[in-house]
């Protein structure tokens with residue numbers, strides 16, 4: 001999601017999250033520049049850009065998370081997941 005529309009959406013979601021990173025809660029000084037979109041459920045597992053699956057995170061958190069699942073969600077989904085779906089090396 002690029003350009004002005006993506007920028008506005010990042011700012012709106014950042015505002016809904018209290019102007020903070022979803023993961024480390026660090027406040028954004030300039031959400032339009034600092035906030036990055038992150039799919040709560042990795043896009044590879046559930047390809048949707050719907051609002052309920054989008055959060056904004058600071059750069060370091062987004063890189064750290066990459067395509068991993070939040071732990072709580074992982075436990076919920078565990079019965080349905082395969083190693084392949086998670087990209088886990090055997």
Ligand SMILES: [Zn+2]
Nearest residue numbers: 021024058061
């Ligand atoms: Zn963060």
